[in-house]
Amino acid sequence: MKFYILSLGCAKNTVDAQGMATLLTRVGHQATDDPRRADLLIVNTCCFIEPAREESLVALREVAAAKKPHQRLLVAGCWPQREPYAILEAVPGVDGLLSTRRWADIASVVRQLTRPDRDKPYIHISDVPMADDAPDVPRIAVQGGSAYLKIADGCSRPCAFCAIPRIKGPAVSRPLERVLEDAAFAASQGAKELVLIAQDTTAYGRDLGLEDGLAVLLERLVERVPQVPWIRVMYAFPGAVTPRLMEGMARHPQVLPYLDIPLQHAHPAVLRRMRRPADVDWVRRTIAALRERMPEIALRTTFIVGYPGETEEEFAALLRFVEEMEFDRVGVFVYSHEEDTEAAALPDNVPADVKEERRARLMELQQTISLAKNRALIGRTLDVLIEGQGDGLSVGRTYRDAPEIDGLVLIPEELLVGEIVPIRITGAMEYDLVGEREA
Numbered sequence: 001m002k003f004y005i006l007s008l009g010c011a012k013n014t015v016d017a018q019g020m021a022t023l024l025t026r027v028g029h030q031a032t033d034d035p036r037r038a039d040l041l042i043v044n045t046c047c048f049i050e051p052a053r054e055e056s057l058v059a060l061r062e063v064a065a066a067k068k069p070h071q072r073l074l075v076a077g078c079w080p081q082r083e084p085y086a087i088l089e090a091v092p093g094v095d096g097l098l099s100t101r102r103w104a105d106i107a108s109v110v111r112q113l114t115r116p117d118r119d120k121p122y123i124h125i126s127d128v129p130m131a132d133d134a135p136d137v138p139r140i141a142v143q144g145g146s147a148y149l150k151i152a153d154g155c156s157r158p159c160a161f162c163a164i165p166r167i168k169g170p171a172v173s174r175p176l177e178r179v180l181e182d183a184a185f186a187a188s189q190g191a192k193e194l195v196l197i198a199q200d201t202t203a204y205g206r207d208l209g210l211e212d213g214l215a216v217l218l219e220r221l222v223e224r225v226p227q228v229p230w231i232r233v234m235y236a237f238p239g240a241v242t243p244r245l246m247e248g249m250a251r252h253p254q255v256l257p258y259l260d261i262p263l264q265h266a267h268p269a270v271l272r273r274m275r276r277p278a279d280v281d282w283v284r285r286t287i288a289a290l291r292e293r294m295p296e297i298a299l300r301t302t303f304i305v306g307y308p309g310e311t312e313e314e315f316a317a318l319l320r321f322v323e324e325m326e327f328d329r330v331g332v333f334v335y336s337h338e339e340d341t342e343a344a345a346l347p348d349n350v351p352a353d354v355k356e357e358r359r360a361r362l363m364e365l366q367q368t369i370s371l372a373k374n375r376a377l378i379g380r381t382l383d384v385l386i387e388g389q390g391d392g393l394s395v396g397r398t399y400r401d402a403p404e405i406d407g408l409v410l411i412p413e414e415l416l417v418g419e420i421v422p423i424r425i426t427g428a429m430e431y432d433l434v435g436e437r438e439a
Helices: 011-027 050-066 078-082 084-090 099-112 164-168 176-189 215-223 243-251 268-274 280-294 313-327 352-375
Strands: 002-007 040-045 070-078 096-101 122-124 140-144 145-148 192-196 230-233 256-260 298-305 329-332 382-388 393-397 408-412 422-429 432-439
Touching: 011 040, 011 070, 011 099, 011 140, 011 145, 011 382, 040 050, 040 329, 040 422, 050 084, 050 096, 050 243, 070 078, 070 099, 078 084, 078 096, 078 099, 078 243, 084 096, 096 099, 096 280, 099 122, 099 164, 145 176, 176 215, 192 215, 192 422, 215 230, 215 243, 243 256, 243 280, 268 313, 298 313, 298 352, 313 352, 329 352, 382 408, 408 422
Parallel strands: 002 040, 040 070, 070 096, 096 122, 145 192, 192 230, 230 256, 256 298, 298 329, 408 432
Antiparallel strands: 140 145, 382 393, 382 422, 393 408, 422 432
16 A cells, blocks of 8 residues: 655654654555555644644645545544544544554554445544554654654643643653664764654653663763764753753763753743743753853743733733843743643633734744844854755754754755755844855
């Protein structure tokens, strides 16, 4: 059979989709980029928040509407884990459901889908915590010169607004040696950047009995794959950035001076309602320590506006905090109620127009900060990982920019994709830079 996979949502979903493709290929199926040529259509969904579910629903309906009589449609990922029967009701033509916790069973599920006596959708859902059920399948997804490397699944944090622990289950770290083997495999494929991902990278190894597991992993990675010039850490939890992790990042040039710490808010009362770490002074001290050890560090964070009960005073405190901290990158989400979360029991009492207005105000503030930081780079030469080229232009990223979510560097020359090239910065915008190859 020929199969086509459409993966939606985050990079963690992308890694799972690549794992499914590997397993299908091993049993003789063939991948295709053209859904019209496929016998099996797989949509790997996301349902973290309402906009993600809407994106998944639109994509599913489009695929189902174009499905030919001989094709089979399998819905995989987070949404089947959370609302399997809602999918069957909303999207006629679905032939099977595969939950995110059981993606490694893809080959057997496909066999069930193609049984001649099958007369109703095949449902393969499990609430068993995720594990490394396909140990011989690399948990990576290569995109150009970068490779996402998943180090854990699930989450054990108690955040009141988040459904991920109910969808993915508790945190389960992958064995250290398997992560190192995957890193070596990515290096053998020519990866110039490893992007470490999990729901919470700073929780890595805790369930394995490792103390300071992420720091240990980074120390082992730089030994195992010295040929990979960039190693990037995503999704660090507030309060879990340890001195050993900071020192390891500062000591090893391979580990990029970049850290993503989703803070979600900056007013202690809101953070307590969110069931998040509420010591804002810890954030200040940690950021000061990171910048002292790594003066060039780029810091990314995300915030939620319009959380239940958020007052104008609390939001103003968030604005002051962002202005004070001068983060390099900020993402802003508007709060929406999610079923099966603690916050869903709270009154959603911030009007929608107020939420959007607060989001706009926060992003406008951040744009001025980002523009000033980008302008300060004019005249400097930075290494840029080239991601695409054509029509006399190239686009790439500096160490300051994570794939898909941060800014780009635009270069008026076609350069080799996947290479790291020194680029002199000649112009700056709110999010992106302009540069030319260093002579």
